[in-house]
Each structure stands twice: as structure tokens, then as C-alpha cells.
Amino acid sequence: MDGVHDLGGREGFGPILDKDDDKPFHADWETRAFGIKQSSAAATSWTIDWFRYCRELAGPVDYLTRPYFDQWLTTLAAQMVDEGYLTLDEVKTGASSFAPNPSRSPQSSQAARASVNDPRSFAVSVNAPPRFALGATVRCRLDGGSGHTRLPGYVRGRAGEIHTHHGGHVLADASARGEKRGEHLYTVGFASADLWPEAKGSADRVFVDLWESYLEPA
Amino acid sequence: MASFDGKTISHIHHELHSLLPPEPALRTKALESLLAEKQLIDPAAVDAWIEMYRDEIGPKRGAAVVARAWSDPAFKARLLDDGTAAIDEFGFAGHATGHLQAVENSREVHNLVVCTLCSCYPFSLLGLSPSWYKSNEYRARAVRDPRGVLKEFGVELEEKTQVRVWDSTSERRYLVVPERPKGVEDWDEAALAKLVTRNSMIGMERDLSPERDKA
Numbered sequence: 001m002d003g004v005h006d007l008g009g010r011e012g013f014g015p016i017l018d019k020d021d022d023k024p025f026h027a028d029w030e031t032r033a034f035g036i037k038q039s040s041a042a043a044t045s046w047t048i049d050w051f052r053y054c055r056e057l058a059g060p061v062d063y064l065t066r067p068y069f070d071q072w073l074t075t076l077a078a079q080m081v082d083e084g085y086l087t088l089d090e091v092k093t094g095a096s097s098f099a100p101n102p103s104r105s106p107q108s109s110q111a112a113r114a115s116v117n118d119p120r121s122f123a124v125s126v127n128a129p130p131r132f133a134l135g136a137t138v139r140c141r142l143d144g145g146s147g148h149t150r151l152p153g154y155v156r157g158r159a160g161e162i163h164t165h166h167g168g169h170v171l172a173d174a175s176a177r178g179e180k181r182g183e184h185l186y187t188v189g190f191a192s193a194d195l196w197p198e199a200k201g202s203a204d205r206v207f208v209d210l211w212e213s214y215l216e217p218a
Numbered sequence: 219m220a221s222f223d224g225k226t227i228s229h230i231h232h233e234l235h236s237l238l239p240p241e242p243a244l245r246t247k248a249l250e251s252l253l254a255e256k257q258l259i260d261p262a263a264v265d266a267w268i269e270m271y272r273d274e275i276g277p278k279r280g281a282a283v284v285a286r287a288w289s290d291p292a293f294k295a296r297l298l299d300d301g302t303a304a305i306d307e308f309g310f311a312g313h314a315t316g317h318l319q320a321v322e323n324s325r326e327v328h329n330l331v332v333c334t335l336c337s338c339y340p341f342s343l344l345g346l347s348p349s350w351y352k353s354n355e356y357r358a359r360a361v362r363d364p365r366g367v368l369k370e371f372g373v374e375l376e377e378k379t380q381v382r383v384w385d386s387t388s389e390r391r392y393l394v395v396p397e398r399p400k401g402v403e404d405w406d407e408a409a410l411a412k413l414v415t416r417n418s419m420i421g422m423e424r425d426l427s428p429e430r431d432k433a
Contacts, residue, residue: 007357008334016355024346029243035264045220057227068352070242078230082221091237096255106259109266119311122389150387177222196362204381206361209388
């Protein structure tokens with residue numbers, strides 16, 4: 001979707017603050033919001049991409065201004081309301097009116113520790129051969145679609161070069177709709193000079209991981 | 219059943235915005251007590267996640283990996299070839315590091331990592347990301363003005379050094395392997411690891427020599 005989350009290359013942002021800050025959390029509520037999001041009950045159909053899409057839909061002002069872990073928690077609440085595990089009326093009154101039956105139970109502390117040590121793979125086998133060879137010039141689609149996508153606005157319509165092929169990976173766009181489908185994933189290298197007018201003459205490069213359907217031969 | 223529908227979620231967010239308290243701490247408290255009452259969370263698991271990422275998992279892990287890469291060329295080759303398998307030699311493979319790509323700095327090349335679309339980060343290797351990494355400013359500027367951003371972090375690059383920006387748009391995650399500083403040839407891994415900062419493994423610090431702060 002063409003939302004404000006797609007920040008790459010947007011101008012008018014000021015200096016970067018707190019460059020030496022090395023604290024993982026800055027308030028107790030942040031620790032709680034993080035822990036709840038990581039361990040809560042869920043539906044088995046939920047994916048990381050469905051979560052990202054739901055966060056992107058928080059509304060532009062909230063997205064750009066609300067604290068990070070706060071956004072995680074309200075996004076989780078939105079998913080739970082959507083799923084039927086929680087009602088807006090319960091949120092309003094603060095009292096539970098029924099016991100939901102989530103398809104994935106909340107984690108135990110043991111499961112939480114196990115999941116941190118699980119290097120989950122998103123690789124999926126794809127029968128079709130890869131469409132693009134290493135070094136091939138490709139052009140990104142102009143249209144990102146109105147659902148979730150990982151094709152950033154700043155590379156749309158731009159040409160780059162296939163730098164690496166990673167085999168099939170879960171396609172984020174489909175996964176955000178609850179469909180598990182693999183597609184060839186590539187790292188595409190772009191000359192900064194081809195992306196930004198002020199980078200003319202620069203040898204700098206930007207590398208973006210892009211799925212095959214985002215690309216066409218150039 | 220999840221709706222998988224943008225308009226539905228947008229509407230729910232709008233409702234939640236007005237129903238929940240305006241202050242983040244109170245909002246969190248309200249949701250936590252409701253989710254606990256509905257048994258949608260187990261407080262012991264919430265505590266476990268907090269303990270792991272507050273007390274146990276952090277950039278020291280990444281620093282140990284980089285120090286070994288500096289000391290052991292065969293390990294460095296394995297790290298650059300298959301990051302996940304290499305960090306698993308330390309038992310660090312896990313949360314968000316199932317597809318880890320290490321990228322190496324040199325005199326000619328400086329790498330930096332960003333996630334312009336959200337905030338992807340190799341959690342089990344570097345811990346939770348710093349707030350600046352998640353900021354709108356960094357996400358907007360790192361791909362377009364990397365040299366300007368580096369300058370704000372105190373990194374002055376020579377014109378001829380190529381900048382390579384890695385935008386983490388898939389489930390692949392990036393680790394920058396900084397250059398080993400001069401003058402520490404006889405240091406052991408533990409001493410070398412102390413030189414490696416979190417910012418250097420994201421690409422926002424370059425000179426890791428022991429004298430750097432005195433310059």
C-alpha cells in the first residue's frame with residue numbers, strides 16, 4: 001500500500017537523535033508491550049506480514065508519532081479485534097465478556113525461550129526456474145498494489161542489476177493475505193545515481209531484496 | 219477468521235484510538251489487564267521475553283562474532299558465505315536470524331543497514347535495535363543521504379570509498395563486519411570484541427581503533 005510507512009528517500013526529516021543511546025527499553029510499559037506482543041495468543045493464519053500490514057494501517061499520524069512498542073501493542077489489539085478474540089466493547093469497558101478460544105495458545109515461558117533460539121526459515125521451494133540470471137538488468141514495477149508489499153516506492157520504475165538469487169522465499173504480499181506461497185527472491189543492486197538526482201556521478205549503491213513478481217526485464 | 223482486509227483494520231485502529239487511553243503507559247496497562255483476564259497472554263512468558271532482551275541478548279554477541287572473524291580467516295569465510303550457520307557455532311542463531319547475510323567493510327567499501335519499510339533487525343545476534351534505527355529520520359534518510367547520515371554519526375568517508383546501503387525488505391537480515399583496526403595484531407578475541415560497537419555492526423561507526431576517542 002502507498003502508506004506513510006514507506007519512508008525510504010522521503011525528504012524534510014531532521015537530524016537523527018540519540019545516536020549513542022544503547023538501552024533496549026526506556027520505560028516499564030515498553031518492556032510489557034514488547035513481551036505481550038512476542039508471546040500472546042494468536043491465530044494460526046497470522047503471519048509476520050499480516051502484522052506488518054496491520055501496523056501500516058494504524059493511520060498516518062499515529063504511525064509517525066506514536067512510540068514504537070506502543071504501535072506493536074495496539075496493532076496486536078487490532079488483530080485480536082479483527083479475529084474476534086477481543087471486542088471493542090471490552091476495550092471500552094475494560095472488562096472481559098467471553099473466553100475466546102485462540103487457534104494458537106499464548107506462549108509459556110519455556111516456549112518463549114525456545115522461540116528465541118529458533119532460526120526460523122522463510123525458504124520455500126519453487127518449481128519454476130528463476131526468471132532472472134545474475135547480472136541481468138531488471139526494472140521494478142511501477143505499481144505496488146494496494147495491499148501489503150515489500151516493494152519500496154523509491155525503487156519503483158527504476159532499473160537495477162540482479163546481485164544475488166536466494167531461491168524461493170515466502171512472498172510477503174500473499175502472506176499478508178493469509179496465503180503461503182513461495183517466489184524467487186533476489187537482492188537487486190541499484191546505482192544511487194539512478195535513484196536520486198543529487199547522487200549524480202556517485203559510485204554508491206543501494207541493495208534491496210525483491211521478489212520476482214516485483215521485477216520485469218529491462 | 220482474520221479479515222485480511224485493509225479497510226477493516228483501518229476502521230478498528232480508528233476505534234481503538236478513541237477507546238484506549240491517550241497515554242502509552244496507560245494504554246499498555248489497559249490492554250495487558252484485559253488480555254490477561256481473557257487468558258490471551260501468560261505473564262510468565264511476557265517476563266521471559268523481557269528478561270531475555272533486557273538482560274541476556276545484546277550486541278556483545280555480534281561483537282564476539284566479529285572478533286572471531288578478525289582472528290580466524292576460515293571463520294570469516296564461513297560467516298560471509300552463510301551467516302546463520304556461522305553464528306550458530308556460537309549458539310546465537312535464532313529470532314530473526316534465520317537468513318543472515320554478513321557484509322564486510324574494507325578500505326574501498328563501507329556498508330550500512332536500514333529497514334525503510336519497518337524496522338527489521340537481527341535480534342538474536344544484536345539484541346533489540348537502538349531507537350535511532352527505528353526512527354522516521356534514519357529510515358527516510360539512510361538510503362538517500364548515507365554520507366550525510368554517517369557524518370552525523372562522526373564518520374567522515376573519503377570520496378573514493380563506495381557506500382553500500384542494504385535495505386532489509388525481506389526476511390534476510392544484515393550484519394556489517396567492520397574493518398579490523400591497526401595496532402591490535404596480538405590482541406586475543408576477548409580483547410578485540412571489546413572494540414566492536416553496536417553502531418559499527420549496523421554501519422554507523424567505522425574506526426574501531428583503541429585510540430579513536432583520543433583523536
